[in-house]
Amino acid sequence: MDLVRDVMDQKLLDREDCEMGRVDGLVMEVGEHSQPRITHIQIGGTTPWMRLHPAFARLSARLAQMWGPKRKEPVRIPWSRVMTVGRDIKLDVRVRETGAIDWEIWIARHIIERIPGGGHVEEG
Amino acid sequence: MWIKRLLGLSLIFATACKPPTPAEQMESALSWIGTAGMAGKAWLRHTTPDTYTRQTLELSHDKLGQLADELLKSPPPGADSESLNSVLARSRKRIARLEALITAKNVRGFARELDALRADQRLVKRMSDRMEPNE
Amino acid sequence: MKKVLAITLGIVTSVGGFLEIGSVTTAVQAGAAFGYQLLWAILLGTACLVFLVEMSGRFSAVSRHTIVDATRERFGFPFFAIVMVGVVLVFFMVLVAELGGIGLSLQILTGIGFPWWAVPVSFVVWFLMWKGTFGLIENGASILGLVTISFVVAAVKLNPDWGAAAHGLLPGMPGTDKAKYGFLAVSILGASISPHLMYFYSSGAIEDEWDKSYIPVNRFIATLGMTFGGVLSMAALVAAALTFQPNGVEVDTFEQSALLMTTALPKWGFFLFAASMLFTCLGAALETSLAIAYFFAQGFGWSWSEDLTPSKNARFCFVYTIIILLAAVPLLMGIDPIKVTLMSMALTAATLPLAVAPFLFLMNDPIYLGEHRNGWISNTVVAITILISFVLALIAIPLQILGG
Numbered sequence: 001m002d003l004v005r006d007v008m009d010q011k012l013l014d015r016e017d018c019e020m021g022r023v024d025g026l027v028m029e030v031g032e033h034s035q036p037r038i039t040h041i042q043i044g045g046t047t048p049w050m051r052l053h054p055a056f057a058r059l060s061a062r063l064a065q066m067w068g069p070k071r072k073e074p075v076r077i078p079w080s081r082v083m084t085v086g087r088d089i090k091l092d093v094r095v096r097e098t099g100a101i102d103w104e105i106w107i108a109r110h111i112i113e114r115i116p117g118g119g120h121v122e123e124g
Numbered sequence: 125m126w127i128k129r130l131l132g133l134s135l136i137f138a139t140a141c142k143p144p145t146p147a148e149q150m151e152s153a154l155s156w157i158g159t160a161g162m163a164g165k166a167w168l169r170h171t172t173p174d175t176y177t178r179q180t181l182e183l184s185h186d187k188l189g190q191l192a193d194e195l196l197k198s199p200p201p202g203a204d205s206e207s208l209n210s211v212l213a214r215s216r217k218r219i220a221r222l223e224a225l226i227t228a229k230n231v232r233g234f235a236r237e238l239d240a241l242r243a244d245q246r247l248v249k250r251m252s253d254r255m256e257p258n259e
Numbered sequence: 260m261k262k263v264l265a266i267t268l269g270i271v272t273s274v275g276g277f278l279e280i281g282s283v284t285t286a287v288q289a290g291a292a293f294g295y296q297l298l299w300a301i302l303l304g305t306a307c308l309v310f311l312v313e314m315s316g317r318f319s320a321v322s323r324h325t326i327v328d329a330t331r332e333r334f335g336f337p338f339f340a341i342v343m344v345g346v347v348l349v350f351f352m353v354l355v356a357e358l359g360g361i362g363l364s365l366q367i368l369t370g371i372g373f374p375w376w377a378v379p380v381s382f383v384v385w386f387l388m389w390k391g392t393f394g395l396i397e398n399g400a401s402i403l404g405l406v407t408i409s410f411v412v413a414a415v416k417l418n419p420d421w422g423a424a425a426h427g428l429l430p431g432m433p434g435t436d437k438a439k440y441g442f443l444a445v446s447i448l449g450a451s452i453s454p455h456l457m458y459f460y461s462s463g464a465i466e467d468e469w470d471k472s473y474i475p476v477n478r479f480i481a482t483l484g485m486t487f488g489g490v491l492s493m494a495a496l497v498a499a500a501l502t503f504q505p506n507g508v509e510v511d512t513f514e515q516s517a518l519l520m521t522t523a524l525p526k527w528g529f530f531l532f533a534a535s536m537l538f539t540c541l542g543a544a545l546e547t548s549l550a551i552a553y554f555f556a557q558g559f560g561w562s563w564s565e566d567l568t569p570s571k572n573a574r575f576c577f578v579y580t581i582i583i584l585l586a587a588v589p590l591l592m593g594i595d596p597i598k599v600t601l602m603s604m605a606l607t608a609a610t611l612p613l614a615v616a617p618f619l620f621l622m623n624d625p626i627y628l629g630e631h632r633n634g635w636i637s638n639t640v641v642a643i644t645i646l647i648s649f650v651l652a653l654i655a656i657p658l659q660i661l662g663g
Binding site for chain 3: 004008009010011012018019020021022024048051052087103104105107108111112113115117118119120121
């Protein structure tokens with residue numbers, strides 16, 4: 001598997017094919033006496049901005065604290081939850097349990113639902 | 125090499141930020157007289173609503189005024205600036221009268237004034253053709 | 260039946276995307292200033308666009324991914340971020356111009372200045388996106404946009420010299436005003452080869468659930484739709500050449516453009532022009548707003564669809580809501596939409612390489628396209644378009660200053 005080509009920036013779907021975002025980063029464990037291995041997929045937060053420049057990451061972190069779900073850390077999904085890697089990456093999780101769509105739910109509840117015709121976010 | 129290109133580009137910007145030449149201003153003046161003429165003709169044929177025609181005539185009047193002031197300050201070479209100023213002022217007055225005639229719904233008066241405006245346009249065109257070439 | 264109805268995607272992309280305030284303004288200015296001499300620019304832009312739009316549709320139908328998806332996946336977040344900056348800036352200006360175009364159309368009809376229309380027009384555009392479905396936007400805009408056929412009727416009624424017009428299909432240089440000629444050529448190409456058209460079309464193929472069986476239909480749609488738009492644009496140029504040049508009028512304002520069909524169609528010409536601009540700018544405003552929202556949603560992996568209730572794709576709807584709100588501000592301040600239009604066309608030209616260059620890689624990627632990758636003809640056209648886009652990018656801004 002080519003990590004850069006086949007994993008990084010790919011779309012993530014949960015077991016019900018709901019969009020979870022994209023692979024913004026990978027967490028790798030490097031042991032003293034063991035081969036480096038991928039442990040987690042990282043989604044959102046400052047992760048993608050860090051790939052541009054740390055200044056963007058700092059700005060993103062500051063903005064995230066002022067507004068929205070105020071999540072401090074990016075979402076991490078264990079690599080063991082990866083079911084298939086193809087055009088999209090399917091994960092053996094339920095998106096709402098991961099925090100990957102916290103922003104989506106926050107915007108839906110605090111802004112979209114308040115506008116007539118916006119509908120309602122499903123609970124649970 | 126890239127320094128030369130940067131300097132070249134800066135020169136382009138420096139020389140490019142120049143005001144229009146008197147010849148270009150003459151063309152614009154002709155254009156706005158022509159616009160007033162076209163709008164007037166369309167109104168006579170009941171093609172355009174009163175509000176649009178009045179607004180277009182007002183726009184032509186204002187634009188022509190700005191151009192006339194600039195041409196007075198720096199007249200085109202080879203042009204009789206007194207005659208030019210006189211015909212542009214006359215055209216502006218005609219355009220203002222056309223506006224008033226729309227409000228008064230005076231179609232006959234409007235048609236006469238429009239013919240006179242076209243004559244002014246031909247005069248300005250002859251002056252423009254006699255001028256020194258722009259490029 | 261669905262495939263036959265699918266041609267409306269091509270027509271709305273053409274009518275609302277190709278034919279909008281940018282292409283009409285530049286075509287009319289070009290006709291008034293240079294007669295038929297810039298027809299070649301419309302022809303060249305149309306030809307490039309036919310191929311690019313066909314590729315966008317084929318890409319989405321086969322891979323079930325959009326161009327934006329693939330740009331992020333194939334080139335990574337840093338490159339995507341650069342494209343995003345360019346896209347947001349240019350698309351925003353285009354949206355301002357289109358909303359302004361609707362406002363100007365209403366201004367010439369009612370006499371009420373366009374700044375007063377900024378809020379109601381923005382609200383209508385937003386409301387159509389909020390409550391409407393992709394099908395409603397697609398079909399509604401394309402049906403209303405058919406009023407632009409009046410451009411062709413007007414051009415034909417003016418009895419053009421078809422031989423001279425045919426000459427205009429070949430590139431040449433004018434005797435005078437070379438800078439203005441160059442600027443208009445660049446603007447026409449910028450107005451024609453618009454990235455938002457490709458992103459919208461690619462997303463629309465997913466919204467309409469295209470698959471590999473749509474490949475022949477896609478080719479037909481791209482060719483027919485873009486050619487239709489190109490012909491309408493050329494008709495506007497021809498009509499402008501025959502209407503404005505004899506009167507010595509250089510077209511700089513929307514009020515002057517409104518006289519385009521008053522000679523050829525005395526009874527209805529003015530109203531047909533106003534209606535044409537109203538509907539095409541409305542279609543383009545919807546398309547551009549959607550293109551911006553699609554870009555963010557697809558790039559960041561959010562859920563997106565014009566057919567979902569807003570709460571089910573909250574971030575997608577939030578983006579277009581904010582962008583439409585912000586686009587109303589310059590108009591409220593009275594900034595001339597025509598000036599914004601011309602600047603946005605030049606900026607589109609300047610940022611074109613960012614949108615077009617990835618095509619060469621994406622359309623030859625076996626993972627996305629399998630056996631449906633580009634052949635040598637399509638690759639040659641992409642390569643030529645990339646070359647043109649780099650040339651445009653270099654000369655667009657200097658020409659804007661010199662000749663704009």
